[in-house]
Amino acid sequence: MLRMFREPEPALRPSDTSVVVRVPQTAGYRAPEGQSLRSSALVDKPLCPKGLILMCGEMGSLSRDLQDWSNRMRAVVMVVSEERMNLDWLRDQAPRLDFLLVDSDYLDDTESTIDFCMQVRRAVPRLPLVLVSSEVRSHDFTCERMMACDVTLKPPLLHTALTLGVQAAYQNNAYYQQEGA
Known part of the structure; x- marks a missing residue:
């Protein structure tokens, strides 16, 4: 029997899907100067395998953008102010976190933002750090600011930019651990 039209595929439920993105394949990967994402050194892996994102800031449009994105990643966002983010507490929690997002505008x-990020970086160098600032011209996925953060994003946070930013943060953090730590 010949069919003229494709039969519709059954609808996927959120529990049936898994978001897969690319992160560094090996710890030995060394990014060229000024370059971040490189497809030849990437493999498929869940972007938020631990399911917990920490945001330093306050509830608002940025946290809503992050929450919307994290729902797709099956992750939870915890929003904490910098006054309440004790570095000892952060050291204890870091193994449970996928990454830290810092709202520079907050x-x-x-x-102050750079000082805060450098303190966090020294306390937990293995925790990828995403800085969000309206003061930057555009997203920066390179290692240029690796002493303070792994990537810098400009709000509003669209899903694609946040996905690419987190991918680059994992890769740049691995590079930082090799070169800068």
């Missing part, structure tokens, strides 16, 4: 100024 913190006082650029200098």
